[in-house]
Amino acid sequence: MDATSAPHLIPPEMPQYGEANHIFEMMQNLLEQLLIYQPQDPIPFMIEHLSRDNDNVPKIVILGPPASGKTTIAMWLCKHLNSNLLTMENLIEKEFSHLASEAKNHYQKFKKVPSTLLVRLIHERLKDEDYIKRGWILDGIPETREQALMIQTLGIMPRHVIVLSAPDTVLIERNVGKRIDPRTGEIYHTTFDWPPEPEIQDRLAMPEGISEMETAQKLLEYHRNIVRILPCYPKILKVISSDQPCVDVFYQALTYVQTNHRSNAPFTPRVLLCGPVGSGKSLQAALLAQKYGLVNVPDSIIMKVLTHRLKEQDCVQKGWVLHGFPRDLDQAHLLDSLGHKPNRVFFLNVPLDSVIERLTLRRTDPVTGERYHLMCKPPPTMEIQARLLQNPKDAEEQVKLKMDLFYRNSAELEEFYVDAITINADQDPYTVFEYIESGIINPLPKKIF
Known part of the structure; x- marks a missing residue:
């Protein structure tokens, strides 16, 4: 528009159309993608991005200390939102993936995966068509600030980050009471979820790594890392107490991930x-x-x-x-x-x-x-x-x-x-x-x- 002809008479249909079709957010998202990926030919890149129509699919990170229930909440959200769950276990189990095989071998030997390899594996998985269409939920990843920054560098940006919290004494009690049925893989608890059948009780076994000392050590490591991870997600973070019934935690998490963040778009009420x-x-x-x-x-x-x-x-x-x-x-x-x-x-x-x-x-x-x-x-x-x-x-x-x-x-x-x-x-x-x-x-x- 020619500035010399101001003031301009704006038809009421213009702002209504822009707000109804989220034009500002669409342009902002396109610009972000261009700056992240810097394609040689921007036009086909933008056309492909728009054709995906996935700007509103779930992109969620769920973090929390051991025994906070983050995997349960992640699974429930995944089912409710019809999305894809990403855990350390299913990342390294993918067939016909060289990166997954390498990560699995490393995990079997050292019980952990190097950050660089883990982030490359996540990046590879999120390129799958199903993850592009239905979104994803990361369970317990990133574990360190280094991983969080590496994930961001690759343009992987969650829309919602949930951090579960509870007193360490509660978490230790939860963890040490876990028991597993070696025949079915079902998990029980000596206090909260003990099976009534005597034959199941007799065959339950204590999983590895859940003693009070081992749990305390994992909690110490978690606390050291989480305080450095949180500043990476300043405006999309919600802390939820997991020291309450699991259903209540889930509905708080669900309400949060279904809430849109404040937009920078001009808004005419x-x-x-x-x-x-x-x-x-x-x-x-x-x-x-x-x-x-x-x-x-x-x-x-x-x-x-x-x-x-x-x-x-x-x-x-x-x-x-x-x-x-x-x-x-x-x-x-x-x-x-x-x-x-x-x-x-x-x-x-x-x-x-x-x-x-x-x-x-x-x-x-x-x-x-x-x-x-x-x-x-x-x-x-x-x-x-x-x-x-x-x-x-x-x-x-x-x-x-x-x-x-x-x-x-x-x-x-x-x-x-x-x-x-x-x-x-x-x-x-x-x-x-x-x-x-x-x-x-x-x-x-x-x-x-």
């Missing part, structure tokens, strides 16, 4: 606040408009004027917050058909009793115009209280009718706005605002991969 009368929509809209410079669009504007208003440049450039409209599914379809699609929708939920308390106790001083609330902001004198008046629309019967009308339509609106965020608005308004603000500045959580 188009916010829709839905909620019954008395839910605080107007206050929240005013707070958003004040803090972020959004254009506050009240519900009293009719459709034709509203459409014209949303197309003006301040709305296109700064964004907008709309409250009290649409009220039903037909209005939502009409708003959508005119090209005004909100990118954040919030439903403010308040129980009927709380709404009645909020509205029916409102009063106005006819002399000064001052507004009061008999519970939250009572009048200062009995003289003022005696002359206060209630607006007819705040009568309990009217409030109940409006609440009933809203909830008759809200179910269809919630189905229409499938990515809507529901918020408990029956709390301090500034707490509600913090939840709304968090929902705006953070990406919407992914339902599934």
